Amino acid sequence: MRPQVSVQEADFDVGAEIAALSAGRPEVGAVASFVGLVRDVNDGSGVRAMTLEHYPGMTERSLTDIIEQAKRRWSVLGMRVIHRYGRLEPTDRIVFVGVASSHRGDAFAACEFIMDYLKTRAPFWKREETPEGARWVDAREADDSAAARWAEDGTGDAVDESWEEVEQRR
Amino acid sequence: MTMKVKILYFASLREAVGQSGEELELPAGVETVGALRAHLAGRGEGWQALAAGRNVRAALNQRMAGADVPIGAGDEVAFFPPVTGG
Numbered sequence: 001m002r003p004q005v006s007v008q009e010a011d012f013d014v015g016a017e018i019a020a021l022s023a024g025r026p027e028v029g030a031v032a033s034f035v036g037l038v039r040d041v042n043d044g045s046g047v048r049a050m051t052l053e054h055y056p057g058m059t060e061r062s063l064t065d066i067i068e069q070a071k072r073r074w075s076v077l078g079m080r081v082i083h084r085y086g087r088l089e090p091t092d093r094i095v096f097v098g099v100a101s102s103h104r105g106d107a108f109a110a111c112e113f114i115m116d117y118l119k120t121r122a123p124f125w126k127r128e129e130t131p132e133g134a135r136w137v138d139a140r141e142a143d144d145s146a147a148a149r150w151a152e153d154g155t156g157d158a159v160d161e162s163w164e165e166v167e168q169r170r
Numbered sequence: 171m172t173m174k175v176k177i178l179y180f181a182s183l184r185e186a187v188g189q190s191g192e193e194l195e196l197p198a199g200v201e202t203v204g205a206l207r208a209h210l211a212g213r214g215e216g217w218q219a220l221a222a223g224r225n226v227r228a229a230l231n232q233r234m235a236g237a238d239v240p241i242g243a244g245d246e247v248a249f250f251p252p253v254t255g256g
Binding site: 036052053054055057058061062083094095115118119120121122123124125126127136137138139143 | 178180181182225229232233234248250251252253254255256
């Protein structure tokens with residue numbers, strides 16, 4: 001059986017990954033996928049390359065947790081997440097998410113949910129090489145709000161709030 | 171009784187404190203993730219990156235953890251900036 005989650009330095013074959021999600025499974029009617037790529041510009045600076053650091057062990061665990069949550073929320077028949085680490089250059093693939101389902105609605109939703117949660121929960125950090133020197137990428141508030149909109153109880157997403165915000169509310 | 175924990179630092183925080191991890195005997199009174207963070211921030215210099223007001227996240231045994239989560243012998247505690255993968 002193919003693993004659902006891979007954290008690896010190597011590139012991946014998008015076509016093969018999409019094909020594998022429905023191979024030999026006539027009940028699959030839809031496969032939605034997302035591919036994240038390294039861009040050559042970010043926050044106004046040129047990006048020559050980036051290095052992705054991660055937390056081995058927690059990374060795999062958090063991605064598996066996210067997949068399990070998606071499985072509980074939508075009717076999915078197969079899921080696959082691949083995230084690369086190490087040094088990557090513009091146009092390189094960073095991340096792949098694929099979801100197979102009977103119908104497109106669940107496939108689209110689960111795919112977007114996995115990406116939104118991955119952005120705020122999976123322990124990866126990007127360091128960019130720019131003409132002005134290397135810099136750590138700052139987390140974006142837009143990523144927090146993208147993840148928060150999936151909250152089932154409508155109270156937002158405490159995991160993504162800063163430590164201080166949580167403490168202040170006590 | 172010995173109360174050793176493993177502490178890990180990642181990304182910009184790892185650079186600020188000048189190490190990727192350590193084993194630490196928990197001082198008396200340090201019983202939560204938040205108390206450990208405050209204790210470490212008190213080491214001065216680069217450790218100020220862990221001070222209150224800085225945007226720091228924590229994990230206990232590889233799961234995201236808030237400041238009031240209790241810690242004990244054998245735990246793995248990690249401190250890092252907000253994640254930026256994907």
